[in-house]
Amino acid sequence: MIGTIVGDPSRRRGRHRRARLALTVAALGLVVAGVPGCSAPTVRAACARSLVATSSPPIADPALVEISGIAASRTSAGLWWVHNDSGDTARVFAIDDAGAVRATLTLAGVTANDFEDIAVGDGPVAGTKYLYVGDIGDNAAARPEIVVHRMVEPTVAATGSTTGTITGIETLRLRYPDGARDAEGLAIDPVSQSILVVTKSLAGGAQPVYRASTSAVAGSTTTMTVAGTVTTTAGLAGAITGADLSRDGLQLAIRTYGGVRVIARNVDLPLDRFLAGGTGSVSCPGPSPAEIQGEAIGFRADGRGYVTVSEGVGAVLHRYTAP
Numbered sequence: 001m002i003g004t005i006v007g008d009p010s011r012r013r014g015r016h017r018r019a020r021l022a023l024t025v026a027a028l029g030l031v032v033a034g035v036p037g038c039s040a041p042t043v044r045a046a047c048a049r050s051l052v053a054t055s056s057p058p059i060a061d062p063a064l065v066e067i068s069g070i071a072a073s074r075t076s077a078g079l080w081w082v083h084n085d086s087g088d089t090a091r092v093f094a095i096d097d098a099g100a101v102r103a104t105l106t107l108a109g110v111t112a113n114d115f116e117d118i119a120v121g122d123g124p125v126a127g128t129k130y131l132y133v134g135d136i137g138d139n140a141a142a143r144p145e146i147v148v149h150r151m152v153e154p155t156v157a158a159t160g161s162t163t164g165t166i167t168g169i170e171t172l173r174l175r176y177p178d179g180a181r182d183a184e185g186l187a188i189d190p191v192s193q194s195i196l197v198v199t200k201s202l203a204g205g206a207q208p209v210y211r212a213s214t215s216a217v218a219g220s221t222t223t224m225t226v227a228g229t230v231t232t233t234a235g236l237a238g239a240i241t242g243a244d245l246s247r248d249g250l251q252l253a254i255r256t257y258g259g260v261r262v263i264a265r266n267v268d269l270p271l272d273r274f275l276a277g278g279t280g281s282v283s284c285p286g287p288s289p290a291e292i293q294g295e296a297i298g299f300r301a302d303g304r305g306y307v308t309v310s311e312g313v314g315a316v317l318h319r320y321t322a323p
Contacts, residue, residue, distance in 0.1 A: 040251055040265075040282070041303060041304045042286070042322055045322035047284040050322070051287055051320040051322060051323075052323055053287060055318050057098060058316055059309075059314060059316070059317070061101045063101075064084065064093060066311045067082050067309050068242075069082065069133075069298075070308075071118045071120045071298045072120065072299060072300055074247070074301065075129060075154070076094065076157075077158065079102060079156055080096075080298065080307065080317075081118050082094075082095055082118070082296070084115065085295070086112070086114040086137060088115070089106065090112040091107060091112075092118065092131070092166075093105070094156040096158070099316070099317050101161055102159075103161065104162075104163045104164075105163075106166070107133065108167045113143075113147070115135055116184040116185075117184060118132065118186065123215070124217075128152060132149070133151075134183075135148070136197055138180055138182045141179070141180045141181055141182055142180055146174050147171055147173055148195060149169050149171055149172075150218075151168060151169045154166060171218065171219060172216050172219075173220065174222050174224050175221065176210060176224060177223055182199065184198070184200045184240060185240050187252070188245065189245055190245075191265075193214045193215065195214055196211055197209065197211075201238075201240075203236075203239075204233055204236065205238060206230075207231070207239075208226055208228075208229050209226070209227045209228050209275050210226060210227055211224055211227035228272030228273070228274070228276055230277075231277075232254070232258075236257055237256060238256050242255035242296050242297045244297055244299050250264065250265045251299065252274065253299060255295065257294065259285060259288045260287070261285055262286045262306070263277045265281055268280075269281055286306070287320055288318075291309075291315075291318070292310045293311040294311075295310070300321070305319065305320050305322050
């Protein structure tokens with residue numbers, strides 16, 4: 001008979017892992033308690049490994065073959081904004097939680113160079129939600145400036161499918177203070193009122209984040225400032241391919257080729273420390289699927305989970321929801 005071995009090292013390691021997890025969750029509770037009105041539900045569930053995974057049917061629209069960015073709509077319940085990577089025309093799509101396309105909208109007067117991410121958030125007019133499309137890709141790190149297109153977020157019907165054009169687009173030209181870089185992450189921070197551009201390094205590791213004001217004037221050229229640094233694992237698996245902030249700005253999701261990390265923010269924490277996921281914040285890995293080339297991540301509109309989606313034909317929305 002084989003019995004339990006007293007002092008089995010593997011069991012001790014298991015207990016130690018559970019203890020570390022309990023400490024992480026306890027620490028999260030302390031941080032969250034200091035953030036009025038925020039429970040950081042996605043981060044809490046990620047740390048507790050309790051996010052519930054579901055997925056949509058394959059996205060059938062033949063136009064969506066290289067999804068590179070995703071963001072939850074603020075004006076149309078249950079819909080997501082997505083776009084293709086470089087090679088497509090200047091357009092965005094609204095899809096529902098099952099991956100069905102509800103709107104295909106062309107950006108009037110815009111030429112697409114390398115759309116990499118999309119975000120929804122505040123802008124120059126208080127109380128108005130804006131859609132931001134980041135033409136920020138630069139594989140060769142050669143562009144003298146990148147572009148973010150800002151527009152009042154359209155309202156889309158939850159049923160049916162429409163085709164149209166978005167007008168009144170404001171183009172913001174952005175320059176790095178220290179030379180051109182590739183970037184694939186875009187997020188809007190309501191706490192610091194910032195447009196955040198998260199850069200990408202194929203070597204992984206420390207990857208700078210730059211900021212410009214959400215009140216930047218249409219047609220302006222802004223030299224961004226360094227907002228902080230996100231550090232991931234070394235190597236290609238750590239290259240950042242997408243980013244998003246929850247609606248209240250108190251949860252950050254980072255997508256890399258190798259996985260997902262979510263970070264909770266104390267509202268009093270400076271932006272650079274929040275991005276670093278250091279003291280005063282809580283950072284945990286989130287579940288992620290095996291995707292062909294996962295480049296998109298977006299928080300649910302209520303902040304209780306996130307969605308990822310890959311490039312490729314027939315991609316699937318992978319949903320992770322806090323219980």
